[in-house]
Amino acid sequence: MSIVLNEQKSLFTLCTKTSMYQMKTDQYGVLLHTYYGKKTEIFDYSYLIQRRDHGFSGNPYQAGNDRTYSLDTLPQEYSCFGSGDYRQSALSVRYQTGARALELRVKDFEILEGKYRIPGLPSIYAEDGNRADTLVITMKDDVEDVCVKLYYGVLEDLDLITRAVCVENRGAAPVFLERVMSMCLDKPYGNYDWITFYGKHEMERQLSRTAVHHGVQAVGSLRGASSHQYNPFVMLSDRNTTETQGECYGFSLLYSGNFLAEAEKDQFDQTRVLMGIHPENFSFKLEPGESFWAPEAAMVYSDGGFEKLTHIYHRAFRNNLCRGRFKHARRPVLINNWEGTYFDFTGEKLLRMAEKAADLGVELFVMDDGWFGNRDTDNSGLGDWHVNEEKLGCTLAELSDRIHAMGLKFGIWYEPEGISEDSSLYREHPDWVLRVPGRNPMRGRYQLVLDFSRADVRDYIFDQMCSVLDRAKVDYLKWDFNRSISDVYSAQLPADRQGEVPHRYVLGLYEFLERLGKRYPDILLEGCSGGGGRFDAGMLHYTPQIWCSDDTDAVERLEIQYGTSFCYPVSTMGAHVSACPNHQTGRTTPLNTRAVVAMAGTFGYELDPGKLTEEEKDEVRKQIALFKEYYDLIQEGRYYRLTDPARDEHYAAWEFAKEDGSEALLCVVASRARTNDPPTRMLLRGLDEGVLYEAEGKVYPGGALIHGGFPVPEAKEEYQSWMFHFVRK
Ligand code: GLA
Numbered sequence: 001m002s003i004v005l006n007e008q009k010s011l012f013t014l015c016t017k018t019s020m021y022q023m024k025t026d027q028y029g030v031l032l033h034t035y036y037g038k039k040t041e042i043f044d045y046s047y048l049i050q051r052r053d054h055g056f057s058g059n060p061y062q063a064g065n066d067r068t069y070s071l072d073t074l075p076q077e078y079s080c081f082g083s084g085d086y087r088q089s090a091l092s093v094r095y096q097t098g099a100r101a102l103e104l105r106v107k108d109f110e111i112l113e114g115k116y117r118i119p120g121l122p123s124i125y126a127e128d129g130n131r132a133d134t135l136v137i138t139m140k141d142d143v144e145d146v147c148v149k150l151y152y153g154v155l156e157d158l159d160l161i162t163r164a165v166c167v168e169n170r171g172a173a174p175v176f177l178e179r180v181m182s183m184c185l186d187k188p189y190g191n192y193d194w195i196t197f198y199g200k201h202e203m204e205r206q207l208s209r210t211a212v213h214h215g216v217q218a219v220g221s222l223r224g225a226s227s228h229q230y231n232p233f234v235m236l237s238d239r240n241t242t243e244t245q246g247e248c249y250g251f252s253l254l255y256s257g258n259f260l261a262e263a264e265k266d267q268f269d270q271t272r273v274l275m276g277i278h279p280e281n282f283s284f285k286l287e288p289g290e291s292f293w294a295p296e297a298a299m300v301y302s303d304g305g306f307e308k309l310t311h312i313y314h315r316a317f318r319n320n321l322c323r324g325r326f327k328h329a330r331r332p333v334l335i336n337n338w339e340g341t342y343f344d345f346t347g348e349k350l351l352r353m354a355e356k357a358a359d360l361g362v363e364l365f366v367m368d369d370g371w372f373g374n375r376d377t378d379n380s381g382l383g384d385w386h387v388n389e390e391k392l393g394c395t396l397a398e399l400s401d402r403i404h405a406m407g408l409k410f411g412i413w414y415e416p417e418g419i420s421e422d423s424s425l426y427r428e429h430p431d432w433v434l435r436v437p438g439r440n441p442m443r444g445r446y447q448l449v450l451d452f453s454r455a456d457v458r459d460y461i462f463d464q465m466c467s468v469l470d471r472a473k474v475d476y477l478k479w480d481f482n483r484s485i486s487d488v489y490s491a492q493l494p495a496d497r498q499g500e501v502p503h504r505y506v507l508g509l510y511e512f513l514e515r516l517g518k519r520y521p522d523i524l525l526e527g528c529s530g531g532g533g534r535f536d537a538g539m540l541h542y543t544p545q546i547w548c549s550d551d552t553d554a555v556e557r558l559e560i561q562y563g564t565s566f567c568y569p570v571s572t573m574g575a576h577v578s579a580c581p582n583h584q585t586g587r588t589t590p591l592n593t594r595a596v597v598a599m600a601g602t603f604g605y606e607l608d609p610g611k612l613t614e615e616e617k618d619e620v621r622k623q624i625a626l627f628k629e630y631y632d633l634i635q636e637g638r639y640y641r642l643t644d645p646a647r648d649e650h651y652a653a654w655e656f657a658k659e660d661g662s663e664a665l666l667c668v669v670a671s672r673a674r675t676n677d678p679p680t681r682m683l684l685r686g687l688d689e690g691v692l693y694e695a696e697g698k699v700y701p702g703g704a705l706i707h708g709g710f711p712v713p714e715a716k717e718e719y720q721s722w723m724f725h726f727v728r729k
Pocket of ligand 1: 368369413480531547
């Protein structure tokens with residue numbers, strides 16, 4: 001059983017394959033957190049809680065004269081503002097009176113078979129064969145009729161626990177929610193590191209590791225999207241945890257909007273982690289009878305370093321978060337015209353590119369930005385989703401048919417949330433954008449943002465999209481979003497509901513994507529936001545792959561894909577071979593290296609194939625054949641980070657290995673050329689000892705590859721790369 005109760009029904013123990021999580025209702029009905037870590041004996045771990053009389057930490061009235069009982073020092077499952085706990089809280093509400101006190105006490109609980117789902121929000125789901133149970137703990141304030149349900153999804157074999165929160169107003173007056181975090185985790189003991197992923201446009205998800213210090217450390221986004229700047233995935237680890245050893249905890253928020261992840265070390269060296277919707281510019285009004293769901297957080301504990309944590313997330317996200325026909329189907333090798341043409345194309349030009357691409361073995365041709373409205377530059381046309389037949393020289397159906405006749409599938413680009421001031425849509429409906437009354441809006445890439453919290457706006461855009469998608473054969477759709485949201489104000493909501501706009505926007509986005517996916521189940525959706533500005537677990541529920549970064553430079557991609565890989569599987573990372581000198585950095589790398597790096601993702605090309613030499617064309621043909629050969633190993637195998645490209649000076653390396661250890665692919669890039677390079681080897685992982693493997697015509701015992709390693713050849717040119725394939729004999 002994955003959820004175990006004690007006889008008094010006060011101790012809740014959640015068990016996954018290798019982790020254990022425990023909470024206890026104490027004598028006053030407060031839900032204490034007692035354990036999260038390695039799975040071991042089920043026992044009442046509240047013996048570890050030490051209570052002392054601490055000055056200036058208030059005592060609830062219920063505790064009488066017991067000065068040792070204070071919520072300011074106790075490890076709690078879901079802390080509330082106004083309860084005498086002065087640390088960062090999980091929940092903060094305001095009543096009509098202006099008062100903000102909240103003291104939650106456990107009233108009830110329920111164990112449900114299967115994994116709960118959240119209406120309108122993404123969540124991890126159980127597949128046939130997965131063991132999943134749900135624990136719901138209901139807590140209530142004794143004075144105000146505010147009820148909080150804590151949801152725990154225990155996915156035993158996936159080794160993962162999810163959390164979500166539902167707040168209900170059961171009273172007679174409205175209640176305002178001002179902070180509703182999805183999870184709170186108190187660790188009374190231990191010194192931890194706080195690992196986050198920061199970045200910028202064209203350099204996303206760079207790993208940052210710092211010691212948790214006294215005070216609050218936080219990352220988050222107020223950009224309306226999860227952002228290039230900080231990712232909604234963080235880790236807490238022991239100070240000495242490495243890739244393969246030590247304890248760590250992962251927290252992934254399944255949400256694509258404003259978020260906050262905080263670590264606070266308090267006066268008694270206790271660490272609290274909180275994650276959820278960013279409380280800044282957030283408030284949600286609950287009328288009597290209404291409820292609010294905070295998005296899901298997926299938590300993983302690992303006692304085998306970051307690698308084990310990564311493997312747990314990769315498996316769960318691939319199989320139990322992504323959905324639809326493309327979850328496991330082989331994704332086509334694509335070519336995208338963006339870096340090949342930018343806005344400067346005609347139908348004929350695209351057809352010439354497609355013809356050349358088909359000859360190379362490419363399977364899908366994607367027409368990027370610029371095919372609609374008067375969109376010849378990035379300052380016009382967004383919102384006018386009708387085909388620019390003059391530019392294409394034909395209808396979309398004709399273009400698509402001609403591309404299909406070459407044996408290629410056909411895909412197009414959309415930015416449904418964007419609107420240009422120079423568009424018919426904006427001239428007709430200027431009130432459909434997010435804009436603060438009386439102020440000129442902020443421009444971002446010259447464009448404004450449609451108010452996706454509004455159903456009428458979404459319906460209009462949806463109909464526009466359908467009228468295009470219904471008339472031509474489209475196999476793939478890239479959903480882009482090319483600016484951060486500002487001017488957070490919806491013309492449709494009253495003043496006391498403006499704080500709801502960012503969240504309602506995200507709910508609107510999810511509703512739209514859900515509808516689109518249902519209506520066009522055969523279209524492969526790829527998410528994008530100026531590259532990886534919305535690369536999060538929420539989006540992956542709707543789009544099984546996301547364009548990883550607008551930076552296509554192979555060397556920079558080493559770091560971007562490295563950071564991304566901690567939480568997100570290779571099958572979700574959009575990665576393309578582009579032309580050199582690279583358009584973002586000006587760097588020239590060998591074509592082979594560009595392919596080796598892009599093969600650690602969904603793999604495709606983003607260049608004009610007409611500009612390739614005959615020799616390069618032959619190389620591309622071989623790359624595509626190779627990718628197809630290793631497809632299952634790459635996309636479904638286990639991913640191993642063998643080096644940290646930001647720190648290891650000479651070589652960057654990673655490996656894919658089949659779960660049964662029968663096959664592995666070692667990828668190495670000489671990321672920094674040096675004279676008189678010392679000999680280097682890579683220690684392989686995921687193989688079995690005591691069996692033999694063949695690679696490059698030689699046979700090696702598994703143990704030798706694991707403990708002795710595999711020698712890396714000397715680089716003869718800058719950024720040279722290699723792939724070595726190991727097969728069990
Ligand atoms: C974004 C995307 C690019 C491309 C352009 C088109 O920046 O990340 O891949 O689609 O928009 O405008």
